[in-house]
Amino acid sequence: MADHVRDYVLASALPRLECRMLWQKVLGVSRAWLIAHDTDPLSAEAQVAYQALEARRLAGEPMAYILGCREFWGRDFQVSPEVLIPRPETELLVELGLQLLGGIASPAVLDLGTGSGIVGVSIALDRPDARVTATDKSMAALSMAQLNARALGASLLFSPGNWYDTELGLERYHLIVSNPPYIDKQDVHLGQGDLRFEPRVALTDEADGLGALRAIVQGAPRHLLPGAALCVEHGWDQATAVQHLFVSCGFIDVATKTDLAGIERLTWGRWPA
Template identity: 70%
Template structure:
């Protein structure tokens, strides 16, 4: 019989951090409160609510979906099973985009495959003068992105459709960013761990993992202003192939950037001013 938080934490098969996060959600309190009140008696309804969340976690459901929130670039983003769970690696994509437009006033920015909106919303908040548009082929994902933009106070436009085949407005963009699905459809990891719960269309392009990247790189020059930048995230072993796609499409200053693990994770390039 569980009577206190201390007893519950001691009895839980979950890692201590996860059990604490679930208790914070059940009680609606910060971490410090849990420490100060770990000997307080719990209500049976609170114990039952905790046990329901614990059972979901033990069944493998990602903690971000159970809590409905994940931190990215210092802000809390709402997440649902309709969107990819934000990854820390994607902060590199945001940093790459911010560097690309740092010398521009009121840059025009396009985020392809926005998911929960982490990239577009962060760019709009870090560069309040930017005109940001975000797209996705999933209407459910766009609903989540819109909610995050509203809650975090970011101003941006959203469009629904297949990559560039959507309402983009007339302007050439100074920056296109994308973290597209890039896992090979045959990759066994898709059937393991957290990935089992994430939307398949956010993880894999249904082909060799480079198909979405090919389409994005191929279409970018038609939507970039002269001198505009394209920055894309990709898999740990795809950097050379992605650089090759950029170079064959006529991009200049092509380079890949490494994430905190030293892996080439983001590739960028600039459309030459005289591109034709």
């Protein structure tokens, strides 16, 4: 049996980076410490703990759930199987949201379907003068978002409910952002890779993937200030349909932005002033 980290790294079927990340979790140490001490003797308890984590990863469980965290917008967010795994492309939603808030003092922001809180918390931390409200119908997700807000020192108001169906009332906002479930229920990717382990309710509307987007866009006018913006993430092939939703609801300056891979990732528009 291997008796130090280097042995495990060399023998594991996992990529070396993942193997080391699992050992960092087991031992509670930094990457630099692990590299400097990778020939130190390992306790039997540590080896058993590592082997359990390795087995989960070899079975396909996402690293984010095994480690309990994932980096997003330069910060570490805690995650669990009750929330989606943060993805780099969603950083575009934060980036555009912050741009749209430029020049607005003490803006009011609404993050619909906040999940782990990555979008709302990131905006709140980058714009500490903003009044950010985050909603989610999953109490487990909302609890995770609250945990991340506390851990990162962000001030937000959390409101349970489905999209606008919360105790928000008729409050209006300078910006509404959302990364809703938008995958078509027939999409084969739902049964592949990390998606197999993520909460299905956060991935698909169990229809054509546009149900949540319709609800968000159609409900937005009642909650937007004149000249305010709505920005939503969507699927790679949904830009035309989402733009049509925006225009048919009366939005102006409707546009779609692509991510670093050139995929049409999110659409936004302004409510007329």
